[in-house]
Amino acid sequence: MIQQLLINEIDLHVQAILQESGVERPSTLKILTEHPAHLEHGDYSSNIAMQLAKIVRRAPLQIAQDLQARMEKNGRVQGLFRKVEAVQPGFLNFYLAWDTWAQRAEQAAQSLGGIGKNTKVLIEHTSINPNKAAHVGHLRNSCIGDSLSRMLAHAGYEVEVHNYIDDLGNQLADTVVGILHTRTEESFDRFGDFCWETYAKINQAYKSQPELAEQRAVVLHALESGKSNLAWMGNLVAERIVREQLEEMKQFGIQYDVLVWESSIVNAGFWDTTFELLSQTDMFHKVADGKLAGCWVLKNREDEAVAELDNAEHQGDKVLVRSNGILTYTAKDIAYHLWKFGLLSNDFVYKKWGAGLWSTSSQGSKKKIGHADMVINVIDHRQQYPQEMVKLALQVLGYEEAASQLKHVSYGVVSLSPDTAAGLGIAISDGKSSYAMSGRQGIGIKVADLLDHMESVIEAKRSKKTGISSRTIAAASIRYYLLKYQLQTEVILDLEQATEVTGNTGVYLLYAYSRANSILDKAKKDARVLHLEPDFNVSLLEEQEYPLLRHIAYWPETLAAATQQLAPSLICHYAFELAALFNHFYSACPVLKGSESSIRHRLWITQIYKQTLQQALELLGMPTPNRL
Template sequence: MHLLIQIQNQIKQAITKTWPDLLIPIIEVTPAPNSVGQQNNFGDYSCAVALNLAKQLRANPLEIAEQLKNALGQVELIADTTVTAPGFINFHLDYPTVAQIILAPATRNSQLATRPRNIVIEHTSINPNKAAHVGHLRNACLGDSLARVLRTLGHQVEVQNYIDDLGLQVADSVVAYETFGKLPEGVAWDKWFWEVYAKIQPKYESQPELIERREAILKEMEQGQNQTAKRIVKEMVSAHLTTLKRFGIAYDNLVYEHDIVGHHLWDNVFTELKNKRLIVQPKSGKHKGAWIVKFGTTEDEDKVLVRSNSVPTYVAKDLAYALWKFGLTSTLPGYTRKFSQADEVVNVIDNRQAYPQAVIKQTLSKLGYQSQADNYLHLSYGVVKLSERAMQTLGETTTGKTTYSMSGRAGIGVIVDDLFTTVMEAQIKAHQTEPQIAEQIAVGSIRYYMLKTRPEREIIFDFDEALKTDGNTGIYLQYAYARANNILAKVAPSLDGLGTLLTLGELNIVPPTNGGVTPRHPELLSPELVEGSGFIPSVIPSAIKESTLSPRHPEFISGSNTNKAIFDNLNPQEKNLIKVLTEFDFNLSLSADELDPSKLCDYAYQLANAFAKFYETSPVVGANTEAQKEFRTGLVTVYAKVLSEVLSLLGIPQLDRI
């Protein structure tokens, strides 16, 4: 339990004790706004619950805050509790104690979910007919980082990638292949189909026979008879996996639509829906002859599951797929599941699909699967659009708008592989960076660019923004990690840098083995985290036991006057870094609870900034005393490990040097 949660619980108890019959409002304890080095009357954490209680109690919020402060009594790890107008309760950290705790080794166990769940995350799901663009990459980065977060918290996670190999887009690509001939020698399949998929679209108007051919291809695909379609799908999926593997993204199962159809999963669900009279077949109106689920009083609110030509819609197939994820329908031969039944399903799908996702959720409820409906979650995110400058860079026509939608049918978009090459080459050109390191910088820069925006917001893609190397960027975080490594290498040059220094201590990080670039988390290619890897500073009351404190430098706990002076005289920058370090597990849990990896991006940037201020004011090698040097070495060591953990969760490679 994080300190903020502990304080919230104690406030709740104080309210109940003081006003037993009161309706308890939402209680939030948040880091107080402050400027490092300045006196802060709001303490380190602040709570405004007294302001919310004022209406109920019809009393002065300042007086309510005083009553709550007195009812709280002593809060562990808090040196002082104060009240400020108009009714804030402020908590001042006991920095000497907290500093000792974060220097002590800790395990991940205290951060594991109290009730581990079996969770399916479906993400990526690119139509297998052309190259992946940055919109697809946003989806994949969101899903991949969320999976990392949930695994770190102790949940069992199965990552699925749904391959719509029977869709119209694949049929379009077959028509394009037949129309434009075989792809040229040496040209990548996905990039060639990016071009011809766009070129075939206008031909449907001038050559209507191509539409008839496309319909015939669709039927052949449903029957598993079109070999060209199978070849295209195979090559496209391979290309997509290669592109995404470069970013550390992998899957437990690739689920093909032809298996959902071929093994009659939908047929079984269709029968169940009819038997339970949950679908109807109108005799007249716009849905005449179709099978629909009624969701309102008008035809427009109804959702078609089976068209009048007896062809199931994609929503119908997704419903069958959802039931399979939960283990509520027959199994699919050839698929190995990590667990037979999911407790929770998270679908990473853009916000344009909010209504179909709601239909599936409500239909699960109508079928009687209320628990599954409650745990069928849609991680809805805004699409990636292009800025006017990005359009001009791509050589596309602009019309004075500020944003432009990407369109595969029009061939407008930023291909992921092209962006990766652009970022990598820009780094090499500007800084003469070694290609191997430039690749890792490109991965970090692009992933962070995709993740730092709140999921619900659109990303307006701009090449200049994607290529930035300062400010709130992935490379800034990588520099922040490399800088810590450089400090520790100077402190202990014989230990060959951070990797070895930490290995010899309690934190057990495996040192780099590939010429200065930390291995890019091989455990992510088989989705289980390496047992025992990682460290989370657990600032909780139960951690304050003499027997549990065995830091890298035990003399700090010995009670000597010299070392007591170190803890009693921390400078503002040291305090700020310590405070931010203690907030990691809170932000980790927040990211999981809100299905929002951008929370960890915010935290990573805050942590790197706290370290930058520490670095400017608190020399390690040139510390005033040996005790101070040892203390700051320990603090930098913990900082490096926590930042390493955050970067890992975001999929950003950690570099010993840049």
């Protein structure tokens, strides 16, 4: 990776300068490189000389010139740079040797392949309540998690993907109560759509018939005991919903290795073992008096006092077992995470659920699943506090290494734009900039409905339909739309914007990719050029080609940053700019016209562009079609 090689070389010479000056290296000194905005300033630049000026008491330009001389003497970073230049007030500019770069370009992005060697990563994502159809907010979670799994697998990690199914929760209980105590005369194409309406109806019924809320407690108890008619009904509802949800996700290229059911965690005795472990620490105790009397709580190290807040979401102490003996979600999550890291003596047994997919079960066989070195949980930002409590529990139990390897990929929720909300019947007279989806009110955009709508938009706008299906294009477009935002950004879904096919969209990327394929295919069929092998020729480089080549050269470091930061949006931004630069190159530099040497040269650029964009699209979980 060019950037890392450059940083390592600069660091080598900085260390020498510090030693020669008799100065100890400050801990705050950090060597960074930038991509200059203007070509005349090179392909990389660094301000390290200006950082060193005060430390070694020399002029920044003098230090930059010293570094320039040392790097020139040392081979200009393994021959990758044709020139190193020191300029006022002390910048170092680096100019790539494009002929040397081209010789190594096809292998450059493969340099990440060994980063995760011998390291197992367990990624949990999706984890939708199995009580109704999935909505687009759930889909954002799944797309992020799936792209992360692809990125980490590319980096050489052993990746195992889990989907956690809360089959003992309030939401499933509400749907069961709704099936028993509400009525519908509508017809539905899918069971999940029926449950969507039923869940909303029962939550409305609770307001007019408060006694119905007591039925939720009855169903919850039945689900946990697992031995009654109600338990069977809950199991059947959950299983049917999960199968529909998995089929929906499959249309977006999203797959899993393991389904982990909450009931399996309870039945396998995970909490009993966890309770015993926690009881041996001073941070877990039963509250004797006050509003939390009878509750077992995990103390927050930052607040030794027992918090006495009614129904507080973020208490100083977190209740793990309520006074009536019922476990909280966080208690089961702590036990689950101890298992994820292989820290429990208990284990699951598994049965086949589908092709390549296993599910925890009451009966089955043992498998080598779990025992991760790193755990990544893709959960929206509202779950930050429970995630912190899981990490705290690991620390309290002395598992500091596991706690340090527990990563919460937090992201902003998906809300509705005013226009889209109004289209769903939501009153927007209060003038808010966005409106939350609400399963309890039956307000939101279902994944299946959005995909159907996007497919119809694509189908209507396609002039040629000889390539991949409109539905595949629609799924890719939706996926890109949900991935392109920075993780912490709230996605305000506007149906008009979400279904655009120009600008920074998935459709634009697919067309830009298929255009390169079309050029390369034409070259194979054109009698005049079919015998020409793509070949880079630095002497033929034109001004319009440099920006595209620079961007391709930056791909390995972009991918490394996206993987390190667990940020798929970085790949989205890179891919869009890459596609735009190629389209500009294609317009300014006809590939299949001109001299033979020019054609060979531009075919090489087209080919390396195609390979780079293909890798980016695959990591984003998007198709790479030969034509659209």
